Amino acid sequence: MSHADTVIVLDFETTGLSPQQGDRAIEIGAVKLENGIITDRFQQLMNPGFRVTSFIEQYTGISNEMLSQAPSCKTVMADFSDFIGNSSLVAHNASFDQRFLIAELNRLHRPFNTSFACSMLIARRVFPEAANHQLGTLVAHTNIEHDGVFHRALADAEMTAQLWLKLLQKLQQQWPALTVSFELMQQLQQQPKGALDRFIKRQLAT
DNA sequence: TGCCAGGCCCTCTTTAGGGCCTT
Numbered sequence: 209m210s211h212a213d214t215v216i217v218l219d220f221e222t223t224g225l226s227p228q229q230g231d232r233a234i235e236i237g238a239v240k241l242e243n244g245i246i247t248d249r250f251q252q253l254m255n256p257g258f259r260v261t262s263f264i265e266q267y268t269g270i271s272n273e274m275l276s277q278a279p280s281c282k283t284v285m286a287d288f289s290d291f292i293g294n295s296s297l298v299a300h301n302a303s304f305d306q307r308f309l310i311a312e313l314n315r316l317h318r319p320f321n322t323s324f325a326c327s328m329l330i331a332r333r334v335f336p337e338a339a340n341h342q343l344g345t346l347v348a349h350t351n352i353e354h355d356g357v358f359h360r361a362l363a364d365a366e367m368t369a370q371l372w373l374k375l376l377q378k379l380q381q382q383w384p385a386l387t388v389s390f391e392l393m394q395q396l397q398q399q400p401k402g403a404l405d406r407f408i409k410r411q412l413a414t
Numbered sequence: 415t416g417c418c419a420g421g422c423c424c425t426c427t428t429t430a431g432g433g434c435c436t437t
Contacts, residue, residue, distance in 0.1 A: 219436095220436090220437080221437070222436090222437050223415085223437075224415095224416090224418075224419090224437060225418075225419055225420085225436070225437055226418065226419040226420080226437095227419095228418095228419070228420090229415080229416075229417075229418050229419070230415040230416070230417095230418090231415085231416095231418090231419095231437075232415090234437090256415095257415095258415065261416095263437085264437070267437065268437075299436090300435085300436075301421095301434095301435045301436040302436095303420070303421055303422085303435090303436080304419095304420085304421095304435075304436040304437075305436075307419090307420080307436095308437090328422095328434095328435060328436085329421095329422075332422085332423085332434095340434075340435085341434075341435070342434090342435070342436090343435090343436090359437080401422095401423070401424090
């Protein structure tokens with residue numbers, strides 16, 4: 209079974225929803241998937257330089273006290289940039305994490321030219337029957353084992369990685385002859401919803 | 415830092431509005 213190449217699955221905790229509005233990353237978590245197995249991990253809190261709201265403290269469990277002792281975003285993101293290298297990236301609702309990754313790397317004057325795939329967009333197509341497509345719901349829907357920790361970066365990255373494997377597994381089981389590459393997943397997430405069968409059959413015909 | 419997003423997706427659509435996802 210193909211595991212769609214080596215990918216790094218990542219998740220940010222942040223001070224809010226929009227880097228364009230001044231929000232910053234406060235934690236990055238990531239796992240490297242090679243041949244369907246987690247072979248490396250990255251997790252680090254980072255100090256955004258201002259206090260986070262009580263909403264963020266409660267939502268993530270990350271307190272201002274914890275962040276006051278963490279290294280700066282600049283230090284952590286430089287290390288993380290080295291960790292991801294040129295790997296293909298996956299995140300749940302990837303547009304969110306991609307915006308923060310680009311914003312933080314821009315502050316370091318580091319170019320970003322890595323491709324992203326989105327487990328949420330793909331799950332909407334592969335698991336249309338799920339009640340909704342929040343990460344926690346999909347983890348339950350696909351019977352992924354977890355330790356009950358949500359909204360922390362490494363925990364969410366680990367669960368997203370397991371969800372990614374479930375997506376690959378479902379596609380491979382349904383279409384055994386299909387070569388499930390990262391590029392195929394990127395194309396799949398852009399197909400009109402409900403047109404998955406047609407897209408796969410077109411792939412198999414080439 | 416506090417001006418609070420942005421892209422996808424559906425539908426009672428396309429001369430638009432609102433829910434879903436992420437923190």
